[in-house]
Amino acid sequence: xxxxxxxxxxxxxxxxxxxxxxxxxxxxxxxTLGREERLGIVGESGSGKSMTGRSILRLIRSPGRQTAxxxxxxxxxxxxxxxxxxxxxxxxxxxxxxxxxxxSLNPVMTIxxxxxxxxxxxxxxxxxxxNARVIEMLNSVRINEPERVAKMYPHEVSGGMGQRVMIAMMxxxxxxxxxxxxxxxxxxxxxxxxxxxxxxxxVTGNGMGLILISHDLNLVARxxxxxxxxxxxxxxxxxxxxxxxxASHPYTKGLLAAQPRMQETRxxxxxxxxxxxxxx
Amino acid sequence: xxxxxxxxxxxxxxxxxxxxxxxxxxxxxxGESFALVGESGSGKSTVLKAIAGLAPEWTGEVSVLGKPRGHGTDRAxxxxxxxxxxDPYASLHPRKTIDTVLSEPLAIHGIGxxxxxxxxxxxxxxxxxxxxxxxPHQLSGGQRQRVAIARALMLExxxxxxxxxxxxxxxxxxxxxxxxxKRLRREQGLTYLMVTHNLxxxxxxxxxxxxxxxxxxxxxxxxxxxxxxxxxxxxTRDLYAASGGNPDADPVVAAASESKDPA
Numbered sequence: 092x093x094x095x096x097x098x099x100x101x102x103x104x105x106x107x108x109x110x111x112x113x114x115x116x117x118x119x120x121x122x123t124l125g126r127e128e129r130l131g132i133v134g135e136s137g138s139g140k141s142m143t144g145r146s147i148l149r150l151i152r153s154p155g156r157q158t159a160x161x162x163x164x165x166x167x168x169x170x171x172x173x174x175x176x177x178x179x180x181x182x183x184x185x186x187x188x189x190x191x192x193x194x195s196l197n198p199v200m201t202i203x204x205x206x207x208x209x210x211x212x213x214x215x216x217x218x219x220x221x222n223a224r225v226i227e228m229l230n231s232v233r234i235n236e237p238e239r240v241a242k243m244y245p246h247e248v249s250g251g252m253g254q255r256v257m258i259a260m261m262x263x264x265x266x267x268x269x270x271x272x273x274x275x276x277x278x279x280x281x282x283x284x285x286x287x288x289x290x291x292x293x294v295t296g297n298g299m300g301l302i303l304i305s306h307d308l309n310l311v312a313r314x315x316x317x318x319x320x321x322x323x324x325x326x327x328x329x330x331x332x333x334x335x336x337x338a339s340h341p342y343t344k345g346l347l348a349a350q351p352r353m354q355e356t357r358x359x360x361x362x363x364x365x366x367x368x369x370x371x
Numbered sequence: 372x373x374x375x376x377x378x379x380x381x382x383x384x385x386x387x388x389x390x391x392x393x394x395x396x397x398x399x400x401x402g403e404s405f406a407l408v409g410e411s412g413s414g415k416s417t418v419l420k421a422i423a424g425l426a427p428e429w430t431g432e433v434s435v436l437g438k439p440r441g442h443g444t445d446r447a448x449x450x451x452x453x454x455x456x457x458d459p460y461a462s463l464h465p466r467k468t469i470d471t472v473l474s475e476p477l478a479i480h481g482i483g484x485x486x487x488x489x490x491x492x493x494x495x496x497x498x499x500x501x502x503x504x505x506x507p508h509q510l511s512g513g514q515r516q517r518v519a520i521a522r523a524l525m526l527e528x529x530x531x532x533x534x535x536x537x538x539x540x541x542x543x544x545x546x547x548x549x550x551x552x553k554r555l556r557r558e559q560g561l562t563y564l565m566v567t568h569n570l571x572x573x574x575x576x577x578x579x580x581x582x583x584x585x586x587x588x589x590x591x592x593x594x595x596x597x598x599x600x601x602x603x604x605x606x607t608r609d610l611y612a613a614s615g616g617n618p619d620a621d622p623v624v625a626a627a628s629e630s631k632d633p634a
Contacts, residue, residue: 135541136512250411279410280568281613306541309615349546351575353617354598359553360546360575 097268097300098124098147101161105142105324108154116142117157118324124268129294129301131311131332134321135346140304143321144270147302148185149177165267183213186261188290190273192253196245202256203229203241209260228259232289251282255289262293268300276305287314308335308346320346375437376401376530376562377422382431384414384421392417392586395431401529404556404563406573408610409583415566416457418583419532422564423454435530450480453523457535459515463507469493469518470503476525488525496521497551513544520551524559531556533565537572549575570597570614582607 105117117139124130134140146157149169162169164185172180181187189195197205206225210216216224229237232255245253254274261269271290275283291314294301305311311318312332320328320343328340338344345363375398384392392414399405407415420426422433424444433440435452456462463472473492474485482488493500496517507515516536523531536552537545553576556563567573573580574597582590582604590604600611 135543281410281610284613308542313615346542349543351546351549351569351571352619353571353574353614354619355571355574357575359550362547362550363543 095166096123097126097128097165098122099161099163100147100159103143103146103157103159103162105139105146105151105155105157108156113156116324117146120324120326122319122326124300124302126267126300127295127298128317129291129303129315131315131318132302132304132321133306133308133311133318133346135306137323138321139324140321141272144187144272144302144304147268147270148181148187150181150187179213182209182261182266183264184266185268185270186264186266187270187272188254188257188261188274191277192245192250192257193277195257196253198245200244201241202243202245202248206241206256206260206263210263213264224263225259228263229256231293232256232259232262233285234259250278251286254278254282254286258286258290258293262297265297266299268302269294270302270304272304273306274303275310276307283310290314308343308350374401375399376403376435377405377564378432378434379418379422380432382418382421382429382433384417384426384429386417386426386428390586392421392429395583395588397581397588397591399562399564401436401562402560403579404565404577406577406580407564407566407583408568408570408573408580410568410610412585413583414586415583416534419454419534419564419566423452423532424448425454446480449476449528450526451528452530452532453526453528454532454534455516455519455523455536458539459512459519460507460539462519463515465507468504468506469510472507472518472522473525476522480526482526492521492525495524495555497547511544512540513547516540516544516548517551520548520555524555527559529560530562530564533563535566535568538567538569545572552576570611573597582610 100120100122103117103120104115106113106115120143132140132143142151145151151157159170203225206228207221210221210224225241226237229240234240234252234255248256274290275286278286303311303315312335315332318330318332318335319326320340322342328338328343330338338347345361348361349363351360377399380396382392382395383390395418407418409415417426421429422435422440427442435448440448470489473489477485477488489503490500493503498514498517502510502514537548540548549572555561565577574594577594579591579593581588584606590602590607592602596602598617600608600616602608602611
């Protein structure tokens with residue numbers, strides 16, 4: 092393989108026009124992702140983490156605008172691609188898992204059909220092979236009785252299963268980069284761990300890159316190699332996941348401290364100073 | 372028991388023909404903070420709803436502060452026990468100002484001096500007076516949850532039912548709301564029954580917890596069980612492991628408690 096990093100971003104900016112002038116929600120973000128690297132982006136609501144994820148796929152809708160000095164995926168300049176070319180990349184080479192399976196799956200299509208559609212858009216396959224691939228994929232996301240589940244509709248499955256179906260859909264064209272935007276925040280704790288273990292296994296097994304976007308610092312630290320903490324559209328801290336406890340930026344420290352612990356001895360949780368912001 | 376603020380005995384709750392909660396029995400002492408823990412669909416919120424009168428199809432015994440609870444809504448009851456809901460974006464009326472929302476319980480119960488009481492309560496929950504005549508959409512999630520807590524406290528209840536009060540909020544905002552709830556409990560001598568799926572929050576807020584699974588209570592444990600994971604029930608242990616266990620635990624102590632587990 093080449094030494095070209097999987098993803099290179101330099102000076103990424105996303106802005107929205109408002110009556111009071113443009114508001115920047117991502118302010119000059121730089122990032123390099125190596126092949127088979129797992130990067131976590133952490134931040135609170137409004138920090139710009141989801142916008143960063145979406146802008147990699149050029150999914151910022153008008154009136155939002157994105158600019159970047161460099162936005163290069165596998166040596167390919169994404170900013171220079173036409174919409175038609177972008178559609179070839181989305182799903183096939185870069186995939187994204189959204190937060191809530193309830194809103195991301197088509198309610199009037201069977202699960203098998205939806206997964207097959209994701210594949211058909213990018214590959215021409217005879218129907219028999221297509222079905223085989225769908226069943227194989229459902230198997231690999233550990234769904235029991237895949238033949239039966241493939242005939243079901245999204246409302247007939249649970250949240251955890253729905254999210255597995257989403258993962259199956261996103262991974263079936265074998266992308267090189269997976270962006271997971273809060274993949275488990277709609278799920279129960281015990282299911283959360285299963286889904287993340289599954290993502291981790293598939294990502295490392297297929298040699299994919301992963302960008303995991305979440306508000307949960309500890310969760311990201313468990314599943315990623317490197318962490319970026321965002322606040323107000325800027326990256327305030329970047330470090331190796333293992334060094335998270337050595338974080339130096341006051342915002343990161345504040346976030347870590349504000350989380351209750353399993354063995355809580357503090358009488359009061361420290362609170363971030365919001366005097367600069369809008370307050371709670 | 373006369374000192375129990377909430378006492379449930381053999382409580383079964385159903386929605387239509389489906390029984391969702393079975394044989395729930397526990398007592399919450401006055402001034403205690405008690406947690407109901409479990410996954411979605413385990414029936415933990417339904418227990419709160421039954422106490423609050425929002426899930427009227429139950430059998431068994433429910434008493435709050437020594438008085439048996441009827442099945443419907445009850446005016447006298449709402450003066451002693453109030454509920455705070457999970458999602459502050461859904462639980463405030465979008466077309467009523469904060470002032471109206473907070474005065475309404477006083478108006479219903481014919482209590483005077485409403486204006487002073489609203490001002491005082493806004494102060495107690497840490498909201499600036501300038502928010503008084505705003506609408507919910509002009510407030511952030513944390514501010515709205517403060518309003519919801521203020522509304523529940525307007526009638527000066529003794530018992531608060533909290534249904535996942537922070538799960539819709541960011542970590543740093545969650546810390547503020549948890550601090551607020553803890554302070555209010557200390558200042559006003561409240562009793563909390565709190566539903567949550569977040570075990571670290573239990574460790575911070577509560578004294579004891581009941582773990583629910585598939586409509587039944589599988590275990591009642593003190594919060595110290597969270598320190599070393601010394602739970603008796605296998606389901607609880609799985610839940611504890613899925614939450615990441617206790618990274619601060621002394622490995623020697625943890626290992627010792629593990630080896631003791633089978634006994």
